[in-house]
Amino acid sequence: MAVDKAQLYKYKGNVCSCCGKSVEEMIERYGTFNRLFDLHHVVPSKKSDNYENLIRQNLSTAQLDEVDKCVLLCKECHGILHAQNHQTRAVLSFTYKGQSRSQEVDCWLIKDNIDKTIKLIYEGDLLLEPYIETLNDSEEKIIFSIDLNNNGYLVDKLKLLKEGDIYLIKNALSNKVLFSAEYSNYLIKIKHEVEFKHVTLDASKAKKGTRIWYRNGVILHENGEIQYDGNITFCLDATKFS
Incomplete structure (x- = not known):
């Protein structure tokens, strides 16, 4: 299918990352979102030399890799951002039940002299969300998105599972189970919520x-559909999982 900006905008949250203006609101009000929103590269040097061609292509892994470098902004906020031109790096910290994590991000600032506010426009997601990790209902351990984002964290946990083990990751604030792994008969059955951001799947060759x-x-989905909820299940052969 040809590029579907509506799908890409939904993937990026469907609202301006600065003011919260909604793509759907603009469609309802004006009948279109064309020319009302932009994808902005937070780190300009990361922008592909082939961006204009790439963004017009069919949905692909390369296109999504490029979109992941961007934030969605309405035209007004995008113009203000470039007019003020405040680019910097920020260190963001979060503490939960005595444990802290920090994340350094490249960002742009938008200053509002009337409301006396400064908004940070940064690439990607904040990785400071707290989770609770348990194994067989043992003592709970607090971890954060930044821990899960480290290469190999989940894989290393799964490698340690033994027959009968049940490993869970829950949202620390809602207690909702987001990821589970159960070892039984040499299989590791995985179930996780779509909203759990630490598992990826690329079926572009299907x-x-x-x-x-x-x-x-x-x-x-290739047909333009986009899905934020539901769950995904699959099994791993524990004898070959290493």
């Missing part, structure tokens, strides 16, 4: 009409 991309807690 049969045409069935291709999907799952990343950042969103499933993008």
Whole structure:
């Protein structure tokens, strides 16, 4: 299918990352979102030399990789951002039950001299969300998105599972189970909520009409459909999982 900006905008949250203006609101009010929103590269040097061509292509892994470098902004906020031109790096910290994590981000600032506010426009997601990790209902351990984002964290946990083990990750604030792994008969059965952002799936090589991309807690379907909820299940052969 040809590029579907509506799908890409939904993937990016469907609202301006600065003022919260909604794409759907603009469609309802004006009948279109064309020329009302932009994808802005937070780190300009990361922008592909082939961006204009790439963004017009069919939905693909390369296109999504490029969109992941961007934030969605309405035209007004995008103009203000470039007019003020405040680019910097920020260190953001979060503390939960005595444990803290920090994340350094490249960002742009938008200053509002009337409301006396400064808004940070940064690339990607904040990785400071707290989770609770348990194994067989043992003592709970607090972890954060930044821990899960480290290469190999989940894989290393799964490698340690033994027959009968049940490993869970829950949202620390809602207690909702987001990821579970159960070892039984040499299989590791995985179940996780779509909103859990720490598992990815690229089925771009699947049969045409069935291709999907799952990343950042969103499933993008080849036909333009986008999915934020539901769950995904699959099994791993524990004898070959290493």
